[in-house]
Amino acid sequence: SAVISQKPSRDICQRGTSLTIQCQVDSQVTMMFWYRQQPGQSLTLIATANQGSEATYESGFVIDKFPISRPNLTFSTLTVSNMSPEDSSIYLCSANRGRGELFFGEGSRLTVL
Amino acid sequence: AQKITQTQPGMFVQEKEAVTLDCTYDTSDPSYGLFWYKQPSSGEMIFLIYQGSYDQQNATEGRYSLNFQKARKSANLVISASQLGDSAMYFCAMRESSSNTGKLIFGQGTTLQVKP
Numbered sequence A: 001s002a003v004i005s006q007k008p009s010r011d012i013c014q015r016g017t018s019l020t021i022q023c024q025v026d027s028q029v030t031m032m033f034w035y036r037q038q039p040g041q042s043l044t045l046i047a048t049a050n051q052g053s054e055a056t057y058e059s060g061f062v063i064d065k066f067p068i069s070r071p072n073l074t075f076s077t078l079t080v081s082n083m084s085p086e087d088s089s090i091y092l093c094s095a096n097r098g099r100g101e102l103f104f105g106e107g108s109r110l111t112v113l
Numbered sequence B: 001a002q003k004i005t006q007t008q009p010g011m012f013v014q015e016k017e018a019v020t021l022d023c024t025y026d027t028s029d030p031s032y033g034l035f036w037y038k039q040p041s042s043g044e045m046i047f048l049i050y051q052g053s054y055d056q057q058n059a060t061e062g063r064y065s066l067n068f069q070k071a072r073k074s075a076n077l078v079i080s081a082s083q084l085g086d087s088a089m090y091f092c093a094m095r096e097s098s099s100n101t102g103k104l105i106f107g108q109g110t111t112l113q114v115k116p
Helices: none
Strands: A004-007 A010-013 A019-025 A031-037 A043-050 A068-072 A075-080 A089-097 A101-104 A108-112 B010-014 B019-021 B032-039 B046-052 B064-069 B074-079 B088-096 B110-115
Touching: A004 A089, A019 A031, A019 A089, A019 A108, A031 A075, A043 A068, A043 A075, A075 A089, A101 B032, A101 B046, B010 B019, B019 B110, B032 B064, B032 B074, B046 B064, B046 B074, B074 B088
Parallel strands: A010 A108, B010 B110
Antiparallel strands: A004 A019, A019 A075, A031 A043, A031 A089, A068 A075, A089 A101, A089 A108, B019 B074, B032 B046, B032 B088, B064 B074, B088 B110
């Protein structure tokens, strides 16, 4: 079964800056997914990252704010651009395995001051 | 309308006892999957158990079992023989066949505290 690793695990950033989160899967997967969990809230899908094509964004999320790269079948990055305190969240990378269970990386806890 | 409802914001259970975490769902899709995840304070999301809408038997994984009542649209998680390490947030989630394979709809979660 595949394992997902993310980095950074946590970071504190200044308003107006950008941060790129990396996600590495230890086996090839067709699709990777990025979720956001705001403080005290549940998880919300940001976008689906396919290798070789543009990411597909969910309603309320745009490419300019959350650009995503997917250079190969084991790696993806999510950038949180021009950050504000409202972007303080846990960002989680995920992929499918087996019967379709979605499994997650350890998450990247982002605090924006 | 809420698609996944977890009505228990917080639950307490005595160590070694069993506990049931409630989850109801709403979908018109005949094919769907139901998931439970555990989120400790570290923030990672740990997959616990999966139930497909066409599965004949309730899913079980070690101390976790899913009480799937399709007609009532409920998918409660039962944790047997609770351990202190079970203290965490628990999320119920659903995937509809009409959605992509990575899109899960999550409930608001239930915080479980296991007392020694």
